[in-house]
Amino acid sequence: xxxVLSYLFFGVGIFFWFWGTSHLVGKRSVLFKLHSLSVADTxxxxxxxxxxxxxxxxxxxxxxxxxxxxxxxxTMLGYVLAHCSSDEAENQKEFPTExx
Amino acid sequence: MNLLxxxxxxxxxxxxxxxxxxxxxxxxxxALGSISSKAGIMTLFISxxxxxxxxxxxxxxxxTVGNAGLMLLAHIIKRxxxx
Numbered sequence: 001x002x003x004v005l006s007y008l009f010f011g012v013g014i015f016f017w018f019w020g021t022s023h024l025v026g027k028r029s030v031l032f033k034l035h036s037l038s039v040a041d042t043x044x045x046x047x048x049x050x051x052x053x054x055x056x057x058x059x060x061x062x063x064x065x066x067x068x069x070x071x072x073x074x075t076m077l078g079y080v081l082a083h084c085s086s087d088e089a090e091n092q093k094e095f096p097t098e099x100x
Numbered sequence: 101m102n103l104l105x106x107x108x109x110x111x112x113x114x115x116x117x118x119x120x121x122x123x124x125x126x127x128x129x130x131a132l133g134s135i136s137s138k139a140g141i142m143t144l145f146i147s148x149x150x151x152x153x154x155x156x157x158x159x160x161x162x163x164t165v166g167n168a169g170l171m172l173l174a175h176i177i178k179r180x181x182x183x
Contacts (some may be wrong), residue, residue: 073167085126
């Protein structure tokens with residue numbers, strides 16, 4: 001039963017990975033790809049790590065650390081990439097161009 | 101479990117192809133960010149297969165510091181664009 005459940009999590013996680021990367025190949029804008037990619041990558045990866053957690057509960061500290069760091073850092077990377085890739089003037093507050 | 105690993109490797113090849121093909125720096129950064137988190141998860145997966153938890157610690161470090169490094173790189177590219 002445990003094996004079936006963990007394989008189910010692995011399958012759904014890998015499906016999310018393929019679904020996210022399929023958007024990457026298309027000809028869409030950066031922000032559209034970023035959204036589908038960060039959702040798919042973060043969610044898919046967390047499901048895979050939960051599958052690992054079910055399979056080997058004895059190593060829960062390390063796997064919980066991986067889940068937390070995934071949830072925080074992957075989301076934060078999505079925000080930073082969205083902020084840096086956008087060209088609108090309202091994003092230029094930190095470094096007004098005349099000071100550069 | 102090996103079949104799952106092969107599927108993960110296949111899932112990682114797509115962003116690599118995308119990073120190779122695309123000229124826009126931000127599309128390339130997207131692909132590289134995707135590769136880094138997938139590589140971290142695969143490292144964790146392999147550490148479960150081999151039951152060697154030093155590799156697992158490396159996987160957790162990749163997930164944290166890898167994404168942090170990409171964020172710094174994104175800010176550097178943004179400043180270079182402003183010049």
